[in-house]
Amino acid sequence: MSKILDDLMIYKQYTELIYYTEMITDKFPKHKNYTAWSKKITNIGNLLGGWIKSCQKR
Numbered sequence: 001m002s003k004i005l006d007d008l009m010i011y012k013q014y015t016e017l018i019y020y021t022e023m024i025t026d027k028f029p030k031h032k033n034y035t036a037w038s039k040k041i042t043n044i045g046n047l048l049g050g051w052i053k054s055c056q057k058r
Contacts, residue, residue, distance in 0.1 A: 004048060012041045 019034040 005045070008041065008045050008048065015041060
């Protein structure tokens with residue numbers, strides 16, 4: 001489980017790196033694209049965290 005959360009943090013850092021180096025396409029406003037991906041990654045992290053906690057209680 002820890003490996004999954006570590007990978008998720010890596011994806012989050014990649015998203016931030018892409019945003020700050022302006023590699024996100026100019027088709028979409030950069031801030032909105034970054035915000036959308038950041039929210040998705042955060043949501044996945046929250047879901048995984050809840051799932052891990054429920055598995056540990058069993």
